[in-house]
Amino acid sequence: MPDPRFFQSSGPFRLGELAGIGGGRLAEPADEGLQIGNIAPLQDAGPGDLTFFDNRKYLDAFRDTAAAACVVAEKDAARARAGMPLILSETPYKTFALIAQAFYPRPAIEPARHESAVIAPSAVIGEDCRIDPFAVIEAGAEIGAGTAIGAGTVIGRRVVVGRDCRIGAHVSLSHCLVGDRVTIHPGARIGQDGFGFAPDPAGHVRVPQIGRVVISDDVEIGANSTIDRGAGPDTVIGAGTWIDNLVQIGHNVRVGRGCILVAQSGVSGSTVLGDFVAAGGQVGFAGHLKIGAGAQLAAKAGVMSDVPAGETYCGAPAQPIRDFFREVAVLRRLAKKGTTK
Template identity: 35%
Template sequence: MKLSEIVKILRMDFASLGIEDAEITAINSLQNASGSELSYCDSEKNEKFIADSKACAVLVKKGVEVPKNIIKVECVNPHLAFAILSKYFAKPLIREPRPSAIAKSAQIAKGVYIGSNTQIGERVVICAGAYIGDDVVIGDDCVIHPGVVIYNDTIIGARCHILANAVIGSDGFGYAHRSDGTHVKIYHNGNVVLEDEVEIGANTTIDRAVFGSTIISSCTKIDNLVQIGHNCELGENCLIVSQVGLAGSTILGRNVVLGGQAGSGGHVRVGDFVQVAARGGISKDLPAGKNFAGHPIMELKEWFKLQAKIARFFKDK
């Protein structure tokens, strides 16, 4: 799509911008955009990524500095502009039919849907009612239980177990907001990657990334009824207990344990070997090797002290 067409979709006048036209093939992040892609900067904290970006053009607010080799497209709300354009660059849900590669040793039950250009490895078992989308890769010795939905572009390693009615690779919960209070959907063009020996519990959902991948690293085990937001990255050997909710771009180190109904705000980092007690609310980065509880979150030993003080206060009443 021509940049001039993109500007027209955003209801801006291309001539008044005083910029050259270019062919845009996709939208991508500042860090990952190539020389034919459009990116955007929606906050001051992300401005530092513009200088090293390889994007062809970038959507920015007025006054933001952009290198001369990148076409500068000034707009009032770059995040909203990106959301509007994401629909035009979204990958199709149903793609051109191409043959899939299914190992002869795989066991595929009746009623399974397998999409275009999908690869299914040796000794894979897929139970009735599962949906496997287009351009999916499923490694050797995986077991896919009834009713599982695996969306397009998902990559699954070897020896993974995905339990009943889990949903892997649906769009994340992302919206931009107009000044009148209405919301604009952000279409997600990334994917989900499950590494080897991952287990996903029943009715758990793992959202695809906006760009890049949502990653569940090897040997991580996720319980039932867990929500993993877009662009999250879970390290090796994590244990995620039932009803945990991780907001977008949460990053967990290795061997992190999250108790039942614990949750995180977006864009937080949790260090290796951290344990968070049930219902803990992760609102900030957590250093490695410590135990935490509560909301606002604090070290577990401090949380126990606080509970003791509260108990004494009410006892004295």
């Protein structure tokens, strides 16, 4: 049960209503009117809760759950406890996510402009924005309607932020254009100089960084992540991409649509990620690479060459995951042999 200090439920809902919200349908015999008071994971769910099942690793928990009802794929429905009311969905986790949003909608932004904020007269602030204490909005910046700017956050000169964005505390934005419905978590740094210089024993020579950062709609950027502006071309983050905490994006990088970059991963300068690329935690991409659409990089991969679309790579230097695990197996076998000789 979520801590009511922090979270207010919009429930209860009737089961039939939730099936509709989640884009699923009730399994027969359906009890449309069943009251669902809350949502919970399989292990924690109690009577009155809705849960979901989509990972066979948790099959026992699925059978034993005390939940009132469960979202499940049709192919797994037969594994449920006899009589368990079910919402069937081809994408159970997505269905559950939509239902969870109904129970716990994102808190609305309460429009306000704290008197301590320093807003340049030439900045343009849309309607219904929330500007928290000690925010700084510099000359010529534009903030779209319904956007929230966290405490202490600095929106640099002429930066453009779209509508309905949520920008956390202590964020700094400069030299960038941000789309609509973008979420930026606390401490993210966007638009500072890229790491550009001509190495020289007499003193590295700074190369002016004269590109921008362009962040498309519906992007999510994690806490304390850093995105440098382009050296000449722009650094671009495609629509709907999710970037986790402590991720580094170098200058001129282009990230496609719908990509996923897990925490502490890093992309070196001028590398291009196609749409729906997914990189696990602590993955590193060398510079000037092309990563094909839908490619997946296992956690900790060190990507030193282009990756074809749709492939899963692993290791450092990264290679197709099957080859990687074959090498792991060969090496383990050799090491064992070495010790039994």
